[in-house]
Amino acid sequence: MTRTVTRKISDRVMTLIFCSSGLFLTAVLILIGAFLWCEGSPALSLDFLTDAPKDGMTAGGIYTPLMGTIQLLFVAMFFTLPIGIITGLYFAEYSKDNFLTKVLRVSVRSLAGVPSVIFGLFGLSMFVIFMHFGSCLLSAGLTLACLSLPLIVTVSEQAFLAVPQDYRDASYALGATKCQTIFKVVLPSAASTIITGTILAIGRVAGETAPIMFTGAAYYAPEVARSLFSQVMALPYHIYVLATSSTDLEATRPIQYGAILVLIFLVLGTSAIGVIARLKLAAREGK
Amino acid sequence: MKLNKIGHLKGSFESNGDNVMQHTVFAVSLTGILLMVFLLLFLFANGLPVLKDMSIKRIIFGVDWYPMEEPPALGMLPLIVATLAVTLMSSIIALPVAIALAVFTSEVAPKKTREFFKVLLELLGFVPSIVLGFIGMMLLAPYMQDVFGVASGLNLLTSSIILGFLIIPTVASLSEEALSSVSHELREASFALGATRWETIRKVVVPFALPGISAAVLLGVMRALGETMVVLMVSGGAAIVPHSLTDPVRPLTSTIAAEMGETPVGSVHYHALFFAGLILLIMTLAINLISYWIERRRVN
Numbered sequence: 001m002t003r004t005v006t007r008k009i010s011d012r013v014m015t016l017i018f019c020s021s022g023l024f025l026t027a028v029l030i031l032i033g034a035f036l037w038c039e040g041s042p043a044l045s046l047d048f049l050t051d052a053p054k055d056g057m058t059a060g061g062i063y064t065p066l067m068g069t070i071q072l073l074f075v076a077m078f079f080t081l082p083i084g085i086i087t088g089l090y091f092a093e094y095s096k097d098n099f100l101t102k103v104l105r106v107s108v109r110s111l112a113g114v115p116s117v118i119f120g121l122f123g124l125s126m127f128v129i130f131m132h133f134g135s136c137l138l139s140a141g142l143t144l145a146c147l148s149l150p151l152i153v154t155v156s157e158q159a160f161l162a163v164p165q166d167y168r169d170a171s172y173a174l175g176a177t178k179c180q181t182i183f184k185v186v187l188p189s190a191a192s193t194i195i196t197g198t199i200l201a202i203g204r205v206a207g208e209t210a211p212i213m214f215t216g217a218a219y220y221a222p223e224v225a226r227s228l229f230s231q232v233m234a235l236p237y238h239i240y241v242l243a244t245s246s247t248d249l250e251a252t253r254p255i256q257y258g259a260i261l262v263l264i265f266l267v268l269g270t271s272a273i274g275v276i277a278r279l280k281l282a283a284r285e286g287k
Numbered sequence: 288m289k290l291n292k293i294g295h296l297k298g299s300f301e302s303n304g305d306n307v308m309q310h311t312v313f314a315v316s317l318t319g320i321l322l323m324v325f326l327l328l329f330l331f332a333n334g335l336p337v338l339k340d341m342s343i344k345r346i347i348f349g350v351d352w353y354p355m356e357e358p359p360a361l362g363m364l365p366l367i368v369a370t371l372a373v374t375l376m377s378s379i380i381a382l383p384v385a386i387a388l389a390v391f392t393s394e395v396a397p398k399k400t401r402e403f404f405k406v407l408l409e410l411l412g413f414v415p416s417i418v419l420g421f422i423g424m425m426l427l428a429p430y431m432q433d434v435f436g437v438a439s440g441l442n443l444l445t446s447s448i449i450l451g452f453l454i455i456p457t458v459a460s461l462s463e464e465a466l467s468s469v470s471h472e473l474r475e476a477s478f479a480l481g482a483t484r485w486e487t488i489r490k491v492v493v494p495f496a497l498p499g500i501s502a503a504v505l506l507g508v509m510r511a512l513g514e515t516m517v518v519l520m521v522s523g524g525a526a527i528v529p530h531s532l533t534d535p536v537r538p539l540t541s542t543i544a545a546e547m548g549e550t551p552v553g554s555v556h557y558h559a560l561f562f563a564g565l566i567l568l569i570m571t572l573a574i575n576l577i578s579y580w581i582e583r584r585r586v587n
Contacts, residue, residue: 207415
């Protein structure tokens with residue numbers, strides 16, 4: 001009898017511990033969220049988003065770094081999307097189980113685990129110095145493209161694999177070639193999943209700071225970059241600069257918290273769209 | 288006409304376009320290999336020249352890191368120890384919490400709560416490290432300074448706590464996936480034998496999900512090893528071998544990030560920072576390949 005009682009007690013105790021881990025996480029999040037909101041929300045306004053930093057970055061808004069981040073994301077996705085999707089297509093539709101495929105798989109997997117600061121070193125030595133691009137939007141964008149390649153590859157491979165084999169068989173039965181099947185059947189059915197995955201990848205890359213620190217992010221730039229070869233301000237790096245080397249910490253305090261809030265909204269907003277879209281897709285396919 | 292591998296007719300049905308397409312796709316896919324090769328090549332080419340100025344033994348076991356002096360002292364032991372210490376401490380803090388969260392989400396929570404926590408954990412994984420570094424600097428560091436009565440709240444312990452928070456969502460949501468992919472019949476069989484929930488979790492579900500959980504743990508450790516912004520902002524930045532939890536430290540990643548901008552290209556210091564990158568890259572690659580191997584073994 002006592003054995004049963006101790007078993008029941010230990011079950012209750014462990015359940016309590018597991019539940020408290022959930023409560024703990026929620027409590028910490030609410031605390032941090034409330035703190036950031038209290039400090040940062042007074043700074044938020046439309047002007048904050050549309051004004052460039054002024055007076056040695058102690059006043060004004062975050063227009064330049066915000067636009068810089070968006071430009072960086074565009075450059076990165078421009079290079080990484082075609083290559084990533086085609087690699088995913090290769091894994092899902094063409095790859096045979098040979099040595100080269102294995103090497104490619106291990107490479108993509110290794111790239112996924114390379115620390116972001118190492119991508120920064122690579123971008124510096126390859127794009128900035130070896131290819132003579134200099135520290136600019138293009139170099140930083142390319143560095144971010146390298147970083148996001150494994151994300152896009154994984155996402156698109158899974159999207160292609162999720163297309164039912166029946167679709168392909170039906171297309172072949174109608175006499176379509178493999179090429180036609182891929183363009184007219186597989187790609188359209190996988191498109192929405194790939195788009196969702198891309199949104200998630202953007203969410204992950206948008207907040208990266210280390211890779212762009214020495215490849216193109218500027219301490220301060222007077223205006224939004226007009227060419228691929230000018231330096232850009234980026235929101236995450238701007239926050240780092242404000243937090244660690246500002247000339248007037250008191251004056252920049254609201255700007256810092258405001259910028260942090262905007263970055264959180266930007267990243268979590270993007271990711272939330274991706275996550276919700278994915279749940280919707282899954283629900284639709286489940287029917 | 289003959290049948291090819293997948294079983295459909297080869298020859299008249301397959302046009303030349305198919306071959307062109309196949310070769311193009313293959314050629315483009317090689318970018319992945321090329322990128323990895325170039326990454327290794329550039330890191331080695333820029334990192335190895337430092338060995339001309341200093342022996343590898345003096346770099347790895349030297350305790351003096353004064354790269355700006357003439358001649359520079361490039362002992363990386365404090366940086367390596369700092370990286371390992373921060374990774375170890377943050378794992379000790381984060382892994383039990385992360386796995387408890389995974390079990391809570393997958394096994395204990397009711398359906399609605401489970402859905403909510405799944406999304407929450409995934410979204411938390413997206414929070415940029417600069418945000419956590421900022422919170423550590425502005426919120427946790429002053430608090431730690433008061434509590435421990437130390438000179439600065441920017442130290443080993445504070446950065447380990449923040450790093451721990453960074454890896455909790457990753458480890459938790461991957462472990463949760465591993466746990467919930469364990470078949471329901473196994474759980475029901477265990478309940479039918481009279482086991483309590485905790486006994487079922489401990490003796491049935493967790494052992495079955497163990498490969499997935501260990502892959503998740505390795506991934507978390509790898510993230511902690513390579514994380515830059517958090518340690519750059521919160522670890523204090525003193526290149527000393529830490530003797531206590533409240534000593535400031537300077538891990539490899541933050542050294543690279545802090546010093547790369549100010550060092551002239553091609554100098555000994557520049558090559559030394561690439562060498563630090565190499566050490567870091569080798570550590571993370573090793574962990575990554577181990578977790579890849581575990582995953583492949585599970586699939587087969």
